[in-house]
Amino acid sequence: MRAVLVTGFAALAFALPAAGAESGPSAEWLVQARCVHLKEGAWTANTGNGYFGGFQFAAQTWKRVGGKRDDSFAYPGDKAHPFTASVQEQTYRAWLLWKHDGRTWRSWGAVGASCSS
Numbered sequence: 001m002r003a004v005l006v007t008g009f010a011a012l013a014f015a016l017p018a019a020g021a022e023s024g025p026s027a028e029w030l031v032q033a034r035c036v037h038l039k040e041g042a043w044t045a046n047t048g049n050g051y052f053g054g055f056q057f058a059a060q061t062w063k064r065v066g067g068k069r070d071d072s073f074a075y076p077g078d079k080a081h082p083f084t085a086s087v088q089e090q091t092y093r094a095w096l097l098w099k100h101d102g103r104t105w106r107s108w109g110a111v112g113a114s115c116s117s
Contacts, residue, residue, distance in 0.1 A: 025095050033094055035115035036108050043087050048077020053085060055094045061107065065096040 025033070036055060041047070043054040051058055052072055059073040067085060075081035085093075097107055105112025 029095070029098070032105065032115045033091060033098075036094070036105060036111055037091075039111045039115070040108070043090060044082035044084070046072040046075070046077065046079070046081060046083050050076060052083040053090050054087065055090055055108070057090070057093065061097065062093060065093045065100065067093050 033055075040056040041051075041054060045051070045053055045056065049056075052062065052070065057067070059070075062085075063069065067089070070083055070085060072078075072081045072083045098105060101107050105116045108115075
């Protein structure tokens with residue numbers, strides 16, 4: 001799992017600058033994102049709590065930051081329907097939400113606060 005996380009964050013760091021004029025997340029942001037992920041859940045999480053994936057996105061929030069509909073949204077808590085967005089996609093959407101939130105982790109509440117200090 002650690003290798004997937006490191007690979008996903010590393011790939012994101014290289015892919016984001018190519019995706020647009022704004023440079024991608026800083027090394028500090030990636031450290032904070034890793035912290036948030038480790039406190040949130042598995043990348044495929046669909047536990048029935050209304051949040052999905054490694055950053056525990058609400059379905060509405062996921063869609064608001066440009067994520068596509070995932071089958072898991074229709075089957076909360078059903079292990080047969082895991083969240084399927086890639087590590088890179090989830091990390092990218094978390095970065096977009098972080099930017100939308102004024103470059104803060106406020107959407108992640110206490111977890112975000114604990115990882116951004």
